[in-house]
Amino acid sequence: MDLRLSATVPATAEEREAVDGVLGPPESRWDGGQRTAADAHVAFGGHAARSRRHLLIPVLHAVQERVGWISPGALDYACERLTVPPAEAYGVASFYAMFRTTPSPRTVVHVCDDVACRANGAEALCEQMSKRFGDTPEGAEAARPGSANGSSANGSSANGSSANGTGVISGVTWQRSPCLGQCDRGSAALLQRAGTDRPRIALAPADPDRIRQALTDGLQPMPEPLVPGAGAAIRSDDNKDGAGGPPAPGGSAAPAPRLLARIGTVDPASLASYRAVGGYEMLRRALALGPQGVLREVRDAKLLGRGGAAFPTAVKWEAVAGNPVRPHYVVCNADESEPGTFKDRVLMEHDPYALVEALTIMGYACGAEQGYIYIRGEYPVAEARLAHAIAEARARGFLGDAVAGGGFSFDIEIRRGAGAYIAGEETALINSLEGKRAEPRNKPPFPATHGLFGKPTAVNNVETLLSVLEILRIGGPAYARIGTENSSGTRLWCLCGHVAAPGLYEHEFGATLREVIDTAGGVRDGRPLRAVLLGGAAGAFVGPDGLDMPLTFEAARAAGVTLGSGVVLVLDDTADVPELLRRITQFFRDESCGQCVPCRVGTVRQEELFARLARGEPRGDVATELKLFDDIVSVTRDASICGLGQTAASAVASAAKLGLIPGAAES
Amino acid sequence: MTAVFIDTPKRLVDVEIDGVAVRVPEGATLLDACRAQGVDTPTLCYLENLTPVNVCRVCVVEVEGSRTLVPACSRKAEPGMKVRTDSERVRTSRKMVLEFLASSADLSLASADVQRWIRSYGADPSRYGDPAPDHEAGARDAARPGEHEATSGSEAETVKQPVKYDNDSYVRDYSRCILCYKCVEACGEDAQNTFAIALAGRGFDARISTEFDVGLPDSACVYCGNCIGVCPTDALMPASEYHMRQNGTWDESRQTVTTTVCPYCGVGCNLDLHVQDNTIVKVTSPLESDVGHGHLCVKGRFGFEFVQNRATEE
Ligand SMILES: Cc1cc2nc3c(=O)[nH]c(=O)nc-3n(C[C@H](O)[C@H](O)[C@H](O)COP(=O)(O)O)c2cc1C
Ligand code: SF4
Ligand code: SF4
Ligand code: SF4
Numbered sequence: 008m009d010l011r012l013s014a015t016v017p018a019t020a021e022e023r024e025a026v027d028g029v030l031g032p033p034e035s036r037w038d039g040g041q042r043t044a045a046d047a048h049v050a051f052g053g054h055a056a057r058s059r060r061h062l063l064i065p066v067l068h069a070v071q072e073r074v075g076w077i078s079p080g081a082l083d084y085a086c087e088r089l090t091v092p093p094a095e096a097y098g099v100a101s102f103y104a105m106f107r108t109t110p111s112p113r114t115v116v117h118v119c120d121d122v123a124c125r126a127n128g129a130e131a132l133c134e135q136m137s138k139r140f141g142d143t144p145e146g147a148e149a150a151r152p153g154s155a156n157g158s159s160a161n162g163s164s165a166n167g168s169s170a171n172g173t174g175v176i177s178g179v180t181w182q183r184s185p186c187l188g189q190c191d192r193g194s195a196a197l198l199q200r201a202g203t204d205r206p207r208i209a210l211a212p213a214d215p216d217r218i219r220q221a222l223t224d225g226l227q228p229m230p231e232p233l234v235p236g237a238g239a240a241i242r243s244d245d246n247k248d249g250a251g252g253p254p255a256p257g258g259s260a261a262p263a264p265r266l267l268a269r270i271g272t273v274d275p276a277s278l279a280s281y282r283a284v285g286g287y288e289m290l291r292r293a294l295a296l297g298p299q300g301v302l303r304e305v306r307d308a309k310l311l312g313r314g315g316a317a318f319p320t321a322v323k324w325e326a327v328a329g330n331p332v333r334p335h336y337v338v339c340n341a342d343e344s345e346p347g348t349f350k351d352r353v354l355m356e357h358d359p360y361a362l363v364e365a366l367t368i369m370g371y372a373c374g375a376e377q378g379y380i381y382i383r384g385e386y387p388v389a390e391a392r393l394a395h396a397i398a399e400a401r402a403r404g405f406l407g408d409a410v411a412g413g414g415f416s417f418d419i420e421i422r423r424g425a426g427a428y429i430a431g432e433e434t435a436l437i438n439s440l441e442g443k444r445a446e447p448r449n450k451p452p453f454p455a456t457h458g459l460f461g462k463p464t465a466v467n468n469v470e471t472l473l474s475v476l477e478i479l480r481i482g483g484p485a486y487a488r489i490g491t492e493n494s495s496g497t498r499l500w501c502l503c504g505h506v507a508a509p510g511l512y513e514h515e516f517g518a519t520l521r522e523v524i525d526t527a528g529g530v531r532d533g534r535p536l537r538a539v540l541l542g543g544a545a546g547a548f549v550g551p552d553g554l555d556m557p558l559t560f561e562a563a564r565a566a567g568v569t570l571g572s573g574v575v576l577v578l579d580d581t582a583d584v585p586e587l588l589r590r591i592t593q594f595f596r597d598e599s600c601g602q603c604v605p606c607r608v609g610t611v612r613q614e615e616l617f618a619r620l621a622r623g624e625p626r627g628d629v630a631t632e633l634k635l636f637d638d639i640v641s642v643t644r645d646a647s648i649c650g651l652g653q654t655a656a657s658a659v660a661s662a663a664k665l666g667l668i669p670g671a672a673e674s
Numbered sequence: 675m676t677a678v679f680i681d682t683p684k685r686l687v688d689v690e691i692d693g694v695a696v697r698v699p700e701g702a703t704l705l706d707a708c709r710a711q712g713v714d715t716p717t718l719c720y721l722e723n724l725t726p727v728n729v730c731r732v733c734v735v736e737v738e739g740s741r742t743l744v745p746a747c748s749r750k751a752e753p754g755m756k757v758r759t760d761s762e763r764v765r766t767s768r769k770m771v772l773e774f775l776a777s778s779a780d781l782s783l784a785s786a787d788v789q790r791w792i793r794s795y796g797a798d799p800s801r802y803g804d805p806a807p808d809h810e811a812g813a814r815d816a817a818r819p820g821e822h823e824a825t826s827g828s829e830a831e832t833v834k835q836p837v838k839y840d841n842d843s844y845v846r847d848y849s850r851c852i853l854c855y856k857c858v859e860a861c862g863e864d865a866q867n868t869f870a871i872a873l874a875g876r877g878f879d880a881r882i883s884t885e886f887d888v889g890l891p892d893s894a895c896v897y898c899g900n901c902i903g904v905c906p907t908d909a910l911m912p913a914s915e916y917h918m919r920q921n922g923t924w925d926e927s928r929q930t931v932t933t934t935v936c937p938y939c940g941v942g943c944n945l946d947l948h949v950q951d952n953t954i955v956k957v958t959s960p961l962e963s964d965v966g967h968g969h970l971c972v973k974g975r976f977g978f979e980f981v982q983n984r985a986t987e988e
């Protein structure tokens with residue numbers, strides 16, 4: 008393919024270095040290097056270069072982290088190296104929120120103002136941010152355009168200068184962000200610091216002082232791994248200096264933790280420490296059972312996926328394992344971006360070897376030699392610990408050509424997301440892995456037959472995979488006996504919002520919503536409960552009347568709600584529900600991929616409607632608005648391509664049913 | 675592709691459309707089945723000469739056993755499928771898709787079929803209130819993913835913006851764009867393989883764009899105009915037509931269409947010459963043409979000036 012490049016200013020040495028850091032040096036003039044005599048006679052590039060298209064996003068990350076934005080020159084150079092048309096590459100760069108395609112300050116602070124942080128003073132924090140970093144940003148040069156004036160729904164605009172390729176504006180800007188997956192820690196921020204040795208820092212709890220400290224002297228931002236709670240069977244997460252109280256002890260009758268067993272007891276940076284508590288024994292067991300044996304255990308365990316869709320894991324694995332087309336791929340979905348969800352982060356930060364082991368077992372069972380972990384870009388600590396775990400596992404023969412001496416070969420690559428909730432949808436994730444915009448594919452065909460690079464692919468959530476270790480430990484039938492008939496095993500619940508001890512809690516399926524909230528100390532300060540947002544922004548509200556619902560897939564279905572990604576967001580009587588609903592509608596508008604009309608326009612119309620309701624200025628009366636809303640619910644649920652659009656109205660619709668919309672009850 | 679293959683006869687698939695048994699060849703879509711049955715099915719992003727992208731969702735139908743509605747244009751008919759094309763759910767979704775599009779983009783130049791569907795499904799874009807003021811030039815192109823201006827909800831957001839007019843051949847009026855992806859497909863894999871334009875941005879800010887929104891002359895565009903040929907809303911329009919519309923002289927009732935063969939090369943593409951007052955005002959190519967399937971190159975589509983030059987010299 009002949010590429011026509013349009014940048015007037017070529018890539019700087021820094022930008023080329025960033026790209027070459029991922030791709031290696033160019034071979035010839037054909038892919039962006041120096042002209043050599045041979046170039047006139049032999050064409051390089053072509054198919055070989057295009058087959059590396061999947062490296063486009065890693066390349067864009069490298070440029071973004073180096074200089075703070077993707078300039079036209081840098082994009083052209085990346086396109087030359089990979090033989091990607093610039094218009095397409097721009098389409099990819101402009102899809103993901105962590106990439107900037109206009110000159111930008113090198114430091115961008117993302118401050119979460121999403122559902123859970125809202126209950127912990129996110130608005131006040133944003134106000135302080137405006138004061139501290141707004142009009143006179145610290146360390147900024149005079150040239151910095153725009154300021155944090157809160158004029159856009161998602162914070163400040165650092166735009167204003169044209170993308171003329173003249174370079175980067177150094178300085179600091181901040182903006183509001185959707186959930187950063189630190190909801191248990193009080194308040195959350197993510198720092199992007201281009202051109203430094205720590206280009207991404209997750210900070211929680213966050214306040215302007217800590218943010219400034221992190222920017223200037225590299226404050227160690229994450230709490231160290233937990234010390235185990237005093238014999239607590241059900242353990243709270245690492246909310247050490249968060250808003251919550253101490254982890255609630257699980258009581259003597261509480262069952263032993265299964266998924267959380269190693270959290271805080273194992274050194275996440277030591278394979279030896281992992282092996283000392285039985286790590287990698289499940290891989291040995293799997294090798295002894297054979298792939299069919301593993302599939303049988305998972306089937307007997309009746310394991311349903313924990314990523315939100317509750318699909319039987321064994322069905323997926325068997326479909327891939329039995330497909331004659333090769334190669335097969337296995338993918339761990341660690342994109343966790345459902346507002347209120349942080350379980351996968353905790354698992355990956357504190358138990359990374361377990362995920363590596365579980366994904367290896369999945370690869371063995373599905374007949375795959377290559378696995379990917381697609382992790383959201385907002386999780387630098389989890390990513391670093393996983394990378395370390397993978398490297399160590401490889402060095403010790405647990406990954407590579409002869410895994411555990413067992414005569415099968417398997418390796419894992421980490422791929423980093425770049426700020427897109429929709430990339431967690433499995434077909435969008437696959438597109439993103441291929442270096443494309445994270446637009447979901449139409450199904451059928453399903454990934455089990457047409458997945459990554461068109462090959463049979465199984466995608467599973469982090470928690471699902473860790474459950475497989477437990478299944479192998481105790482055996483499929485024994486696992487099936489935990490929980491209820493149709494919801495086997497244990498589940499992690501992300502307790503956040505107005506709850507006394509926010510954190511991650513493990514319960515057997517069947518515990519009631521009330522019990523789960525009580526384990527976390529109940530509503531903060533003993534205030535009355537207003538509602539619970541169950542399952543995240545794509546979930547549903549449950550009123551105080553619904554607290555005795557057992558948390559099982561079947562009970563949730565019967566009640567017309569969903570367990571989603573395990574979010575239990577507690578709201579007390581002080582919650583500003585209309586504003587919360589508006590924030591949820593804003594989230595879906597921002598995160599829609601824009602592909603299909605019902606979701607692309609429907610999420611806008613829905614946000615407009617809830618903005619009117621939040622201001623108490625309905626068009627016509629509330630009844631007219633709710634009738635319009637009914638139609639929006641129908642088309643988004645029925646006609647959208649993927650789960651994002653199909654559930655974009657669920658939570659707000661459930662709020663309407665519960666009478667949480669002011670004025671609706673009277674109508 | 676509509677190339678005719680001498681092939682073993684295809685197996686037939688029996689489905690039921692609105693209670694009526696229909697038999698279609700294996701591989702046919704539900705849209706094919708609906709059309710075989712004479713059921714009027716609205717489509718916007720579907721075109722015979724392009725790969726279905728199934729993004730507009732106006733063609734959705736209800737298939738028994740399916741949780742959501744399915745796009746007729748891309749879903750293959752499977753034996754025993756029971757399809758409803760006029761249920762309450764189908765009507766509501768189609769109405770809403772049309773209403774969403776009509777409230778956010780300018781559909782005034784879309785086909786008579788589209789206008790008819792808007793009426794027959796009862797789409798009422800005024801339900802969302804007055805449209806918000808048009809965007810300034812370049813504003814939508816500068817939108818960052820995952821953020822947007824706070825809305826008060828008192829006006830309905832639109833994609834309206836000034837026309838992009840940066841070359842002599844055609845204009846891009848993205849106020850009319852419904853993001854059907856057709857132009858991108860025509861510019862890329864389905865016809866031209868030039869890849870000058872692609873989707874940029876995301877969500878409601880998604881848009882058709884060159885890299886960094888550079889003008890077409892700086893982009894890879896070769897002015898084949900195949901994107902114009904497939905655009906369902908006239909968001910892409912030949913400059914000749916645009917000027918006449920601006921001057922108020924465009925009058926389709928005074929136009930004739932003559933099908934002929936392109937004189938430039940041996941491929942022999944079919945041309946439809948649209949002639950008004952003895953002057954060629956636009957060139958298109960019939961979709962059903964076996965030569966180019968409706969696609970042309972720059973010469974066939976825009977190289978007609980010499981005809982009128984000779985006419986004036988005589
Ligand atoms: C908009 C959207 C976002 C999603 N995000 C995630 C995610 O972040 N993590 C995840 O595991 N699954 C996510 N899913 C579900 C995946 O599509 C898929 O069902 C899941 O990864 C399968 O794994 P499981 O069977 O182990 O649950 C998302 C789905 C949708 C529609
Ligand atoms: S439902 Fe939304 S997120 Fe999903 S494909 Fe459609 S526009 Fe994209
Ligand atoms: S005129 Fe041809 S090359 Fe140019 S954008 Fe349209 S389809 Fe692409
Ligand atoms: S410009 Fe026309 S063809 Fe292209 S996406 Fe918009 S409406 Fe479709």
Ligand code: FES
Nearest residue numbers: 119124186187190
């Ligand atoms: S980190 Fe703020 S809501 Fe999750």
Ligand code: FES
Nearest residue numbers: 728730731733747
């Ligand atoms: S015509 Fe079927 S989805 Fe657009």
